[in-house]
Amino acid sequence: MAVRECDVLIIGAGPAGLAAALYASRAKLSTVVLDKGTPGGQVRTTWSMENYPGFARGMTGPELMDRFVDHAKEFGAEIVRGDVATVSFGGELKIVTTQKGEEYRARAVIVAPGAEPRTLGLPGERELRGKGVSYCATCDADFFEELDVVVIGNGDAAVEEAMYLTKFVNSATMIVVHDEGILDATAIIRDRAFKNPKMKWAWNSVVEEIRGDGIVESVVIKNIKTNERTELEANGVFVFVGTVPKTDFLKGHVDMDKRGYVIANELMETSADGVYCAGDARVKYLRQVITAAADGAIAAVAAEKYIHEEEGFREMVLDRENPVMVAFWSPTSQVSLDFLPAVERIAEQRAGKLNLVKIDIYKNQRVAGRYGITEAPTMAFFRKGQLVEKVCWPTNESELASVADKVIGG
Amino acid sequence: MLEVNKENFEAEVLAVPGPVLVDFWSTKCEPCVALVPEVEALAEKYGDKIKFCKLNVLENRRLSIGQKVLGLPTIAIYKGGEKVAELTKDDATCANIEAMIKEHGR
Ligand SMILES: Cc1cc2nc3c(=O)[nH]c(=O)nc-3n(C[C@H](O)[C@H](O)[C@H](O)COP(=O)(O)OP(=O)(O)OC[C@H]3O[C@@H](n4cnc5c(N)ncnc54)[C@H](O)[C@@H]3O)c2cc1C
Numbered sequence: 383m384a385v386r387e388c389d390v391l392i393i394g395a396g397p398a399g400l401a402a403a404l405y406a407s408r409a410k411l412s413t414v415v416l417d418k419g420t421p422g423g424q425v426r427t428t429w430s431m432e433n434y435p436g437f438a439r440g441m442t443g444p445e446l447m448d449r450f451v452d453h454a455k456e457f458g459a460e461i462v463r464g465d466v467a468t469v470s471f472g473g474e475l476k477i478v479t480t481q482k483g484e485e486y487r488a489r490a491v492i493v494a495p496g497a498e499p500r501t502l503g504l505p506g507e508r509e510l511r512g513k514g515v516s517y518c519a520t521c522d523a524d525f526f527e528e529l530d531v532v533v534i535g536n537g538d539a540a541v542e543e544a545m546y547l548t549k550f551v552n553s554a555t556m557i558v559v560h561d562e563g564i565l566d567a568t569a570i571i572r573d574r575a576f577k578n579p580k581m582k583w584a585w586n587s588v589v590e591e592i593r594g595d596g597i598v599e600s601v602v603i604k605n606i607k608t609n610e611r612t613e614l615e616a617n618g619v620f621v622f623v624g625t626v627p628k629t630d631f632l633k634g635h636v637d638m639d640k641r642g643y644v645i646a647n648e649l650m651e652t653s654a655d656g657v658y659c660a661g662d663a664r665v666k667y668l669r670q671v672i673t674a675a676a677d678g679a680i681a682a683v684a685a686e687k688y689i690h691e692e693e694g695f696r697e698m699v700l701d702r703e704n705p706v707m708v709a710f711w712s713p714t715s716q717v718s719l720d721f722l723p724a725v726e727r728i729a730e731q732r733a734g735k736l737n738l739v740k741i742d743i744y745k746n747q748r749v750a751g752r753y754g755i756t757e758a759p760t761m762a763f764f765r766k767g768q769l770v771e772k773v774c775w776p777t778n779e780s781e782l783a784s785v786a787d788k789v790i791g792g
Numbered sequence: 793m794l795e796v797n798k799e800n801f802e803a804e805v806l807a808v809p810g811p812v813l814v815d816f817w818s819t820k821c822e823p824c825v826a827l828v829p830e831v832e833a834l835a836e837k838y839g840d841k842i843k844f845c846k847l848n849v850l851e852n853r854r855l856s857i858g859q860k861v862l863g864l865p866t867i868a869i870y871k872g873g874e875k876v877a878e879l880t881k882d883d884a885t886c887a888n889i890e891a892m893i894k895e896h897g898r
Contacts, residue, residue: 420826427822444822465885481887498882512863512880521821524850525862596860618862 391488396423398661401678422447497625506592514598540622718759841897
């Protein structure tokens, strides 16, 4: 099937992927974003979006995402429909293949697959999905006009989605595990919810079972204080109990925590060279649109630097006809600074036969690390793209000169 | 694709021997909107094997609930007035729909 090459390939067109696309394409990198659905990610499933700075009330999730999409496209990023099935990050070009078999090869990859609603695994939950059990208020609210629904969860998303539902339903009963008056949602959202006459509350309670013949008819609620069970009639059950990362296709390719969140550092670098992770799919403190977008920006800038460094190293060292002596130095190592003039002399005396490239080990830790170089000064000799000699702490000019001659002699 | 609604659902879907595929969707359901081009491509490909219909649930809420459809996207196949297969939510992927058509199509 078709193979496409690009500089940066982004998996997922949620806020993280779209922000990354904007930054990457604006840096003149050829950028492709793959998404299996409509660009916009989870934000598409929520109406109320009032905490993205600069956009106060009135902005909806889908509207904000339309703007993200337009903005990314403005600088040339291409958004393509495709469900990523497999990845291979080992080579210099990372290979990403979709379910339909389209293959992409990219110099850097940013994974931003986000998360999806967590399910509870209650009896009846799976069977009655799309039959009254829902994880998306904007998708399904219309069915429940004038009907009674139950909402499971009590965080910000749960309460906000329940409030959205009250525009349609007769009543929305929140099943809350905490004592009366206590919610995980923030105070401003809580206070608004308590004033909403269509919201009802079942405190100290959990749902044990969803019942119905073909469509939802009731839920069984257990009071965790009294262990008393009651059956509550309901036409719909909306579940908002957090999310799980959509990272199955990345297992074994980048390091993750036990729950499947990708581990990335402050530069959004994963355990695989040239592969970055942004947004809800990574281990982080706050999963929101603004932090997803911030991750995307950082990942794109880090990827850009990576691409340029790799390109530079390839041109200056790996693709050279002549042998190359790479001097790994560091401004913080006085020994390495003192030794540089000797290194330059050795190269000058062998001009035309040996090239010299100086690399600041701290600015380019990845290249140094790949060749096992941890200290400055270290001299590394390359011939036809291969590391052939490595001299650590060569403080003696004549010793280094003889290694250089040996390398030149083949 | 044929647009069905509360007026013609009986005649176009239930009263015919089938098979008939019904795409329950709405303009407000983003995953449904995303699925539209894929279902249309399938309609091109399998138009002779199965009759393709779509139903906007916003205008046909009672009909949809009557068909036990309370979530979107839902793609169902009818034969002889009975629903014989159905995919909903995440299961309603292009690949799954195609497999369902192959199983129940003519
Ligand atoms: C109900 C609800 C309400 C919320 N309300 C708010 C709010 O008010 N304010 C706020 O700031 N945040 C809110 N959030 C959180 C916010 O939506 C997320 O933090 C944000 O969307 C994360 O962005 P992301 O880009 O990391 O991932 P996502 O938005 O999840 O996007 C990931 C994208 O990747 C795609 N994808 C995944 N796997 C693949 C694959 N294998 N191949 C191709 N594409 C793939 C998906 O289709 C998706 O489009 C809410 C979330 C929910 C569920």
